[in-house]
Amino acid sequence: MSVDVNNFFGTYTPRLDDKARLFLPAKFRPRLESGIVLTRGQENCIYGWTPESFSAFTDRIRETPFTNRDARNFVRMLYSGASNEVPDKQGRISVPPVLRQWASLDRDVTVVGAMDRIEIWDAGRWNQFSSDQEQVFADMSDEVMPGIF
Template sequence: MFLGTYAPRLDDKSRLVLPARFREQLAAGLVITKGQERCLCVWPEAEFRAVTEQLRQAPVTSKAARDYMRVLFAGATDEVPDKQGRITVPQPLREYAGLTRDCAVIGANNRVEIWDAAAWESYLAAQEESFAALSQEVLPGIV
C-alpha cells in the first residue's frame, strides 16, 4: 500500500527520485502511464498486470472501454528504478502532467501518482471540502 505525500524534483535529465518508502515495492519494475486529472500513475508491474487482466474482461463493443484502454496503454512505459531510486519520466508524460521541476508524489493505495506541485495543491484545495462531505456516501459505515 502506498501512503503519504512527498515533494521531489525532476532533475536536469528528467529523472525523479522515488520516495524511500515506495522504493521496495517498485524496485522490481513499474509502469508509468496517464492518470485522470492530468497526473501520472505509477503502478508496480505486478499490480499493472492485475489491472490489465481486469480490463481484458471489458467488452470490446464498449466504446468507453476501448477509449480508456487506448489512452492508458498508448501512454504507458515500463521502468526499473536505478540504485538511487530514480526513474526517468518520458517527455510525452511530462507534457501531459505539466511537470517541469517541482512535483508532488502521492500514495494512492495500490499506485503512486505524480503531479505538478502547483496542480496538486490546487486540486487538493478544491477537493478537501467535498471529501469531508462525501466520506459517508463513498464508504458506507466509515465515519
C-alpha cells in the same frame, strides 16, 4: 494496528532533475525496485503501478466488452503513453516526454500514495486539487461511498 504494506501512502515533494528523472520517495523504493509501470492518470497526473498491480488492473479491464467504445478508448490512452521503468541504484526513474507533457511536469512535483499505485503530479496542480477537495473530503458521507462510513 498493522499497516498494509501492499498500499502506498503519504505525500512527498521530490524534483525532476535536468534529465527528467524523478527520485522515488525512499519509502516507496523497496516495492518499486524491480520496476514501475507509468501511465496516464485521471486529472492529468501520472499513475505509477508495481508490475503486479498493473497486471491486476488490466485483467479487470479485459473483462470489459471489446465492443464498448469508451473501454477501447480508455485502453488506447492508457497503453499509448505507458512506460515500464526500472529505478537506478539511486532510486531515480525517467519520466518519458509524453507523460511529462500529459501531467505538465516541469521541475517541482508531488508524489502521493494512492493505495495500490502512486500518483505523480505537477506540484501546483496537486496543491490546487488538494485545496479544492479538502472540504469535499471533510463533508463526505455514506452517500458518496456507500458502506465505507
